[in-house]
Amino acid sequence: xxxxxxxxxxxxxxxxxxxxxxxxxxxxxxxxxxxxxxxxxxxxxxxxxxxxxxxxxxxxxxxxxxxxxxxxxxxxxxxxxxxxxxxxxxxxxxxxxxxxxxxxxxxxxxxxxxxxxxxxxxxxxxxxxxxxxxxxxxxxxxxxxxxxxxxxxxxxxxxxxxxxxxxxxxxxxxxxxxxxxxxxxxxxxxxxxxxxxxxxxxxxxxxxxxxxxxxxxxxxxxxxxxxxxxxxxxxxxxxxxxxxxxxxxxxxxxxxxxxxxxxxxxxxxxxxxxxxxxxxxxxxxxxxxxxxxxxxxxxxxxxxxxxxxxxxxxxxxxxxxxxxxxxxxxxxxxxxx
Amino acid sequence: xxxxxxxxxxxxxxxxxxxxxxxxxxxxxxxxxxxxxxxxxxxxxxxxxxxxxxxxxxxxxxxxxxxxxxxxxxxxxxxxxxxxxxxxxxxxxxxxxxxxxxxxxxxxxxxxxxxxxxxxxxxxxxxxxxxxxxxxxxxxxxxxxxxxxxxxxxxxxxxxxxxxxxxxxxxxxxxxxxxxxxxxxxxxxxxxxxxxxxxxxxxxxxxxxxxxxxxxxxxxxxxxxxxxxxxxxxxxxxxxxxxxxxxxxxxxxxxxxxxxxxxxxxxxxxxxxxxxxxxxxxxxxxxxxxxxxxxxxxxxxxxxxxxxxxxxxxxxxxxxxxxxxxxxxxxxxxxxx
DNA sequence: TTGAAAGCGCTAACAG
DNA sequence: CTGTTAGCGCTTTCAA
Numbered sequence: 001x002x003x004x005x006x007x008x009x010x011x012x013x014x015x016x017x018x019x020x021x022x023x024x025x026x027x028x029x030x031x032x033x034x035x036x037x038x039x040x041x042x043x044x045x046x047x048x049x050x051x052x053x054x055x056x057x058x059x060x061x062x063x064x065x066x067x068x069x070x071x072x073x074x075x076x077x078x079x080x081x082x083x084x085x086x087x088x089x090x091x092x093x094x095x096x097x098x099x100x101x102x103x104x105x106x107x108x109x110x111x112x113x114x115x116x117x118x119x120x121x122x123x124x125x126x127x128x129x130x131x132x133x134x135x136x137x138x139x140x141x142x143x144x145x146x147x148x149x150x151x152x153x154x155x156x157x158x159x160x161x162x163x164x165x166x167x168x169x170x171x172x173x174x175x176x177x178x179x180x181x182x183x184x185x186x187x188x189x190x191x192x193x194x195x196x197x198x199x200x201x202x203x204x205x206x207x208x209x210x211x212x213x214x215x216x217x218x219x220x221x222x223x224x225x226x227x228x229x230x231x232x233x234x235x236x237x238x239x240x241x242x243x244x245x246x247x248x249x250x251x252x253x254x255x256x257x258x259x260x261x262x263x264x265x266x267x268x269x270x271x272x273x274x275x276x277x278x279x280x281x282x283x284x285x286x287x288x289x290x291x292x293x294x295x296x297x298x299x300x301x302x303x304x305x306x307x308x309x310x311x312x313x314x315x316x317x318x319x320x321x322x323x324x325x326x327x328x329x330x331x332x333x334x335x336x337x
Numbered sequence: 338x339x340x341x342x343x344x345x346x347x348x349x350x351x352x353x354x355x356x357x358x359x360x361x362x363x364x365x366x367x368x369x370x371x372x373x374x375x376x377x378x379x380x381x382x383x384x385x386x387x388x389x390x391x392x393x394x395x396x397x398x399x400x401x402x403x404x405x406x407x408x409x410x411x412x413x414x415x416x417x418x419x420x421x422x423x424x425x426x427x428x429x430x431x432x433x434x435x436x437x438x439x440x441x442x443x444x445x446x447x448x449x450x451x452x453x454x455x456x457x458x459x460x461x462x463x464x465x466x467x468x469x470x471x472x473x474x475x476x477x478x479x480x481x482x483x484x485x486x487x488x489x490x491x492x493x494x495x496x497x498x499x500x501x502x503x504x505x506x507x508x509x510x511x512x513x514x515x516x517x518x519x520x521x522x523x524x525x526x527x528x529x530x531x532x533x534x535x536x537x538x539x540x541x542x543x544x545x546x547x548x549x550x551x552x553x554x555x556x557x558x559x560x561x562x563x564x565x566x567x568x569x570x571x572x573x574x575x576x577x578x579x580x581x582x583x584x585x586x587x588x589x590x591x592x593x594x595x596x597x598x599x600x601x602x603x604x605x606x607x608x609x610x611x612x613x614x615x616x617x618x619x620x621x622x623x624x625x626x627x628x629x630x631x632x633x634x635x636x637x638x639x640x641x642x643x644x645x646x647x648x649x650x651x652x653x654x655x656x657x658x659x660x661x662x663x664x665x666x667x668x669x670x671x672x673x674x
Numbered sequence: 675t676t677g678a679a680a681g682c683g684c685t686a687a688c689a690g
Numbered sequence: 691c692t693g694t695t696a697g698c699g700c701t702t703t704c705a706a
Contacts, residue, residue: 006683017693022685029686044423047391052453053393054683057698061392064433064454072415072422073615082410085436094450096401097434099422113431116389117401259621275692278410282560282589284596284621343699354677359701366702367675391699394682 005046006232014042025050062118065305067094068110069125075277076223076294080125080147083298089105090285091306093120104128113144121305123147128189138259143308147301148193157308163193164275166290166323167200170244171274173288177331179242179270185229185254187221187246196222197246197274215240219250226253234261241269245270247275248280255283255330270331276323285329292323342383351379362387383400401457402431406462409586411559412586412614413631417462417484420635421473428643430457441465452479458639458642460484464528478647484638485530494645496638496656498612500530503627503660504537507581507609510625514668516579516607518547522566522591524558524583531558532609534583552577560611563590571598578606585610585617585626592667607668613660622666629660 007025011018016035023029024039031039037133042048054064069077085095096119100107107128114122121143129149134156137144145157152314169291174182184201187194198216205211216232219225226245232251233240245251251273258265265285273280276291300319348355353372360366361376368376378400379385393399404421406414422432433456437444444465451459458480466474466486482494488611511519521538524531535553542548554570556562563582566591570577582588588610595602602608602622610617613628637656640643644650
């Protein structure tokens with residue numbers, strides 16, 4: 001922060017006014033080619049770097065967006081965050097990281113801080129955003145997009161995957177490999193993703209004679225949730241031979257639980273997850289999953305948000321990405337095609 | 338950003354000058370109790386919120402720190418980031434996330450951007466910070482701390498764990514459970530952590546008759562690195578019965594590699610990792626590891642940095658945290674005590 | 675204790 | 691095409 005040259009220094013050295021310097025800086029307004037050359041040269045000589053804070057104050061744009069997510073430690077989010085940060089960086093933006101732990105209170109307090117800091121927009125990958133907050137956000141004219149969560153009314157811009165179709169793919173896959181009784185461990189029903197996946201499961205299996213509502217047991221979208229849920233599930237239905245877990249983390253918990261019980265995967269029970277986090281490749285056996293393009297979702301969220309920021313576009317929109325089934329050992333039975 | 342009240346509005350409503358409002362805002366300078374009351378009341382009435390950008394421009398402090406790390410997708414970093422963000426948030430700071438991919442170029446360009454944005458300080462968890470950059474950083478008077486990486490000269494403030502002792506613990510543990518020939522897969526030797534762990538291994542085993550330099554094989558600190566290294570290792574030394582991997586990710590790769598070869602862990606080969614990332618509990622078998630207090634390291638880094646920012650302290654310092662061995666199934670042999 | 679006023683560094687009318 | 695000037699909202703001397 002020593003003698004950082006200012007726009008005024010540049011102006012003086014180039015023999016022009018600060019306005020002109022500002023113009024070449026922002027490439028707006030008319031400016032003579034020669035004058036521009038002089039200014040550019042002066043900038044180089046002084047190693048001038050525009051002060052982003054001053055710009056922010058004057059122009060109300062800081063080149064900063066915020067990412068509010070529940071917890072960066074949850075393995076789903078780092079890849080998402082990476083996609084966001086990469087895209088943001090590419091477009092000249094910087095990303096502020098906020099962990100909300102899904103507490104509305106924390107989220108609100110973040111929003112307040114972020115607003116004071118003139119962040120240009122917010123990406124919500126957090127769950128708690130309630131109806132009221134959404135309304136408030138919309139009013140505040142602070143651009144935002146919602147990742148992988150939907151709000152009641154379609155008034156927002158949402159980026160997500162087709163969870164319903166993905167769930168159907170998962171269940172169909174289990175049927176295809178010959179499962180005769182498939183259970184589902186579902187996530188928190190406040191989350192649209194969890195609801196959609198549950199719906200996909202139910203729609204696919206409800207015609208079967210073995211179908212029973214008790215085949216759907218609740219989990220928490222966490223490792224422990226899967227571990228516990230599988231216990232309960234096997235108590236109720238010792239004869240299940242296929243489990244579709246609502247997300248990968250729970251599926252990993254399921255694998256662990258089955259391992260402890262000495263149940264072979266996939267031969268006795270096949271397991272399929274959802275999300276496509278990288279842990280699925282590290283797990284043993286490697287986990288079949290319905291993969292979301294997590295990184296791409298993040299990148300798209302950032303791109304969409306930044307476009308909104310730049311254009312002032314305020315319309316809602318839905319960006320839905322495709323999922324794809326990745327078969328691995330957890331559904332690769334030794335006996336059959 | 339509608340009619341956000343400004344300090345002037347408050348001043349007017351309270352019937353005082355902006356200077357006075359500023360004083361009560363910052364709790365500095367003298368201000369009459371009664372006057373203060375009036376001001377506070379006016380603030381409340383107007384729901385006044387100070388503008389952080391304006392403050393930044395005027396005071397050169399933005400309440401923002403940056404975290405530069407190689408890649409948030411690497412499972413070691415999310416927990417670290419969480420520790421940092423939590424501490425920062427507690428202390429009223431906001432965190433900018435930067436992925437450098439260990440490319441010096443990216444790192445430099447981030448530093449430049451961050452400086453323009455008046456970030457108050459930087460946490461480096463990245464590897465590439467070269468001697469020159471460090472010198473430059475020191476000159477620029479921008480406070481910074483280095484996490485888990487050390488630079489040649491002890492001129493910086495560094496937060497890290499005792500990697501050397503940790504490595505000795507790991508190897509000693511393998512000896513204790515009866516291993517007769519222990520190998521080490523080491524990480525990139527540019528990293529002090531990797532070097533220290535290698536040193537800890539070597540010092541502990543070099544007195545044994547079975548010791549051989551070829552028992553130390555290089556890995557990359559990534560999953561694949563472990564997977565490949567174990568291949569080579571077993572080619573050279575089919576009779577190893579204990580492997581100390583330089584970090585958990587490589588240890589997981591080792592587990593995978595051994596699984597593919599049909600080698601039983603821990604009965605034929607025991608495996609120990611280093612770091613204590615949460616994946617070690619998800620792995621199968623669960624991985625014994627020398628756990629660093631990752632979250633705490635992050636929190637401490639943020640705290641130390643923010644203290645530097647607030648006090649202007651510019652002295653170097655070394656903060657070393659303790660590691661601890663967590664024994665799990667990957668070193669729990671069935672036959673022996 | 676308080677206020678006036680000069681910035682912080684840049685943007686954006688508005689004149690020329 | 692270019693310069694002047696008034697802010698953006700807050701901090702901080704310097705006087706009073």
